[in-house]
Amino acid sequence: MKVLVTGAAGFIGSHLCEELLLSKDVEKLIGVDFFIGPTPAGMKKDNLFQLLEHPKFEFIRNNLLTMPLDDLIAGTDVVYHLAAIPGVRSSWGYDFKHYVDHNILATQRLLEACKNKSLKKFIYASTSSIYGEKHGSVSEDQLPEPLSPYGITKLSGEHLCRVYEKYFGLPLVILRYFTVYGPRQRPDMAFHRFIRQFIKNEPVTIFGDGKQTRDFTFINDCRRATASVLINDRAVGQTINIGGKERASVLEVLDVLEEISGIKAKRIFFDQPAGEPKHTWASISKAKELLDYNPVTGLKEGLKQEYLYLLNFYRDDKK
Structure with missing residues (x-):
């Protein structure tokens, strides 16, 4: 094929x-x-x-x-x-x-x-x-x-x-x-941006109040x-x-990243940008039925894999 x-x-x-x-x-x-x-x-x-x-x-x-x-x-x-x-x-x-x-x-x-x-x-x-x-x-x-x-x-x-x-x-x-x-996530996406800020010991920038949740x-x-x-x-x-295995708020994600990294980050809040929903949550019953889909990776394990990937990626301070 x-x-x-x-x-x-x-x-x-x-x-x-x-x-x-x-x-x-x-x-x-x-x-x-x-x-x-x-x-x-x-x-x-x-x-x-x-x-x-x-x-x-x-x-x-x-x-x-x-x-x-x-x-x-x-x-x-x-x-x-x-x-x-x-x-x-x-x-x-x-x-x-x-x-x-x-x-x-x-x-x-x-x-x-x-x-x-x-x-x-x-x-x-x-x-x-x-x-x-x-x-x-x-x-x-x-x-x-x-x-x-x-x-x-x-x-x-x-x-x-x-x-x-x-x-x-x-x-x-x-x-x-x-x-x-996960690993290779775009640099404009929130998890990549958060982890980069953790690695470079910069304040973590949060859009909105951080209580928005995502699937x-x-x-x-x-x-x-x-x-x-x-x-x-x-x-x-x-x-x-x-969709995924776990939903969480942005603040909960940052708590997990602090646990993974051992770093207590300074959090800076900005206005919620236009165009982003407060919450997302996928029904995956159709994917389960048609594709035999069953997400297996929990949020903490997935964040750990992305953190380790970016830790290696940003080991050169020029990036």
Whole structure:
């Protein structure tokens, strides 16, 4: 089976590629990335380090907005579309144009290239940001009400995928990720930022009162769930939440990091930014049923793994 992963050098994308290469069903894996977004190019190169040594992996550094796609898609059995500009806070203002370009227009261009091909699956990586502010556990059939321009672009991508499914028979699967964390997490994300501040003995910056809660999903659970879609025909046509084993508040996360690091951090609070919900909580009953998904990594263990990874990453004070 030939598989294409867009966004292959990113946080989730690089982990997904490693997981797919463990599968006997994958004969060839093509990874595409243009090194855009908040993750520095050097970090993305590090993410690819092990992948580039694998004989079944080929990497292409190019832009989905401009690169020729017909040859890329030819002979491909499964497409995982993870490439996007992420982040809620930076999606306001002028930078929204980049979100439209890379989250909507690039998705439409890829769908056009795939529409008349004999794909087995097209897997679109979406986000809990499409739900907006909800109360209690959120199931996939709840009305999307995104609070940010970023969430709107990802929901637009979902709608585009559904249109191509309806009129061209695209074998579509939509996965909605809930706050994925762990080694290689983007530097703009809260856990990475907190840990970097711990390591550098800087005050920890908290947006809002710190009582906001998230459904945190460890990367190893996320990657296994995502890779399992590869040969799961029951998933076709479905939208599926990928959530974690544990929910917690930001303040509770900081308590755990203080325990792991042995450092008592100074906490500085800033206003809650626009576009971020107070709470997220995924219903994962559908993932359990269709994907046999069962997240196994608790928050403390996951945070410890990310802390140790970043401790090594930032051992050079120049970073």
